[in-house]
Amino acid sequence: MTHDPGASKASTQASANLHQQCRDLLSEVDEFQDLLRRTLRNPQLVEVRQFRSSVNSELRMVEKLIENARAEGAGTGGLGGEEVEEAEKRLLHVLRSSNLPFHQAVWGVVRSSCVGLVTLGRRVYWDDGNDARSRNMPPPKDKNGKKVTGKDKRKSVLVDVVADDGEEWVKVSTMSESRLLFEMAEKGWERDSEDEFSDGEKAPRTVLRNFDDEDSDEEDELELIKLARGLRKAADATLVRYRHPRLRIVLPKIEEGNVPGIDEIVNEMRSYGVEVQCRNSLRESQQNPGLDALLPRPFKRFTPSLNVDCTLLLAAVSDLSHVKDIPVCPGYHRAVVRQIEGEKHMPLLPAELWPAMRNRELLCTSDAAARMLEIVNTIGTDTEKTRTKILMGKPPYDQLDQESLIEEFQKTSDHSVPNEWKLPIKVSDAQPAIDAAKARKTLPPVAYEVSESLSDINHSVFMYGWATGITTISSNRTIDKQIENTIEKKRNGDRDLEGPNVWVCDTARSLVGKEKNRKE
Template sequence: MGSLDISDSFNGHVESAKDYEGESHVLDMQQRARLLLEELEQFQTYLKEKKKEDTVHLSSFKTDVQHELKLLEKFSNMDATDEKAAHTLRSSNFTFFDYVWSTAKTCTGVTAIRKWFSLHPKGRTPAHNRAQNRSYVTMVDIVAQNGSEWVKVSSVTEKRIIWDLAKAGYAASSDDDDDYQEEIDDSIGLVKQVKTLIQASSSTRVRYRHPTIRLVLPRVRKDGHKQVRDVLDQIRALGVIVQTEEDIPRSAPVAEVLPQIAADRFASFSATINLDCTVLLAFVSDLSHGRVEPKDWHNKDIARQIRLEAEDQLLPNSLWPACGERKLVCTREAAIRMHEIVNIIGTETEKKRAALLIDQGDDDKTHLTSAQRIEEFQKLSDYQIPPNWNLPVAVIDIDLDSIKSSLPPVVTEVEKLLININQSVFLYGWSAGQTTMSSNGSVAKSIEAKIEENRVHDSDSGPDIWLCPTSRSLVGKEKERRKP
């Protein structure tokens, strides 16, 4: 599909009633809506190709745009100068949606467009009318930076802000009166919207942090009326980033920015990745390296993992891209545990992979270079091993007591949740500031919950844990699987 460019509608910015009157025909607006939908289709196709379609919430936004297009199509045979058609154009939400999409194309790591968020912490929303009452939720136009930034796009004009101020009884001030700045309350719609977003953000955490808020105003100038500047200054004082017409980057055709706007959790990974034992086992398992024929002695978990691997290959689609060229490490405890499991129930090919993945110090693999290990690994896999996979995994000896003393006091509560091997893995990754890669979802969630329960300071954080989409067991051998 050829690249599309619907950016002109955004980069012109100021669209007053005259803009609508200048439309030669309702078809012009319909065409813009169709182009927007085609770009959304391109984005969704790209996400599907990258196995990321479930990571980005687009459905409600797409439905909204489709609805606007249907309304516009009702007037396809009417001239834009017709009063009814002109009113339809003026009242249409499409121009706002166009602003939202154009802004989204300038963002990085978009995970949602037009998504509702609660104003209250999870579990604290008043019970009555919780599902229906929108006074308990607010709409975020764009969720970017993999969830850590919320973007509010407003099509409000300077004239509307001044009108709201006058309606609320705020006295007009001279542009020369730089010392005068009257406190603006929530009766001003823009201020109320921003404060509502701040409330929702304060009830939401993404990797232990509240999302930051950015306000995009494509129809407001930086050097506009003094009263408008005062309102924007007070919004900035709330910790919100404000972008006026001059600050907004040019929006490009979506084909040029697909890798940028697609959510990429890997971009926030540390330069060194700490591997949990569950991931080490996934790297050596026969289940992760090609088709394994189902056997009658396979348990339900193995049978399920065979089906999952056939549908979505874990290493090529998740773990290897997550690793990239980064240095890979694991604790001594994780390495020992992995080798213990492999030695007991692993197949011969699983044992060979384990020896290539992590040196045991007493085998004939210690002299191999990274390239040689990858070459040997390739003989044991149906998949193409990435040449930049950083083998072997380095083994780290740790002093657990020293690590605990370096962490925040909440570690005393967190360690109670963890068996020894998990203490070594997750507390080490936490203290070293490294992303820990794991498939142990229950442990990761319990750690995060415990830190939230015992939070003392707003800046308190815990280990950065990335959960791979599914786990992989060793295939094992029949006699071991049949032991009581």
């Protein structure tokens, strides 16, 4: 039997196409990672490394197949036509079984319909015996770097895309219509369209499913139904800033409106509170925004006015935030040395705080202002004291307008101070606002328990922001998590219960003198 050169040509073309598609996808992912490195203080906040690794594995697989095919081609002189033909078929089968189309579909959904990307690929759990709401985080690792988890993988779902800064979960399924129809027939999903009640109404179809019974065997459930149900359970066990994630399943190979049975499956999926997008709706909503749209959007819930915590007031005046190339002295604490090194990599004010504050009215409570002034007057340098007076509009700067205050502040900083920075910071008395909110009962009952656990200054800052509905900005993550945990323990099934709107800056800045001559 003679060898068919057409088959060889098909495998060669398929491998070349797959190889180029892998490289194209990797190029886009690399471009995005480069954008993260250039724009974010911590590029690891957006996790795409595992996704890239998976695509790269596909590339290596294709390259190995191409290499093997060339080697085999050089040695086929003694092989019969049937053997060569069989080898070509195996190669084509492997190429067509590649996971690259799935990765392309995921990336296509990300590029066309997602903002604020958090991660590509995350397993999330429900009911693992602990507090699921605060724990859908990367698992801990042992001393060998291996993940340590006692969670039951059967009570989990793999989310392909976490977007909108954690508030949206997206799952992509490349199941085809023919595969879905086969599974429906295999598992007894039938439409009783010919059955009617005596009054002429159609009888409801009987569906093989047992997802009301937690302990039952789920083998008869359709894959897509199990997927929607699992997403719902995991989302109900997870809160992102007091809210459950929105859910979306994308089915790029399924057309809605063609097959009634498939439409019923789609509607069943939607009954779990999941948005389902089929191929026709994807075409209608397709966009191609730039990669910038995928960057985190930390300020999206900011109010027009911001309540500034003492920690960030100090960061705004610290020499560490304004003086480039501060020499590292032997007496500096390790934390200050880390902050100096951090400033060299990505300065806090230009990269994070000024963009957060820009064009917004800045407020602070009288307690926060008093504490900040106490610290600066005790250990601040002369320039830190000057910046504090300008920032707070203290004499001799109390009669200056915003433009003049910016000019004076610029004299003390090596960075370009934005003209949109609204100085001075206005000081407010927190307690009257808190008392008024309690009197009007605009705060939930749990607010009383929250307030009792806070120190005087934290009570002033965080309760003031909550009472007035103003975003509080702080670097005090410990207090923010303490408030969140208290609220979650007292939620009692209230899905609408929310705590204060707090934005936490991951990086703080000490005053230079704060850590001098302190022992480690």
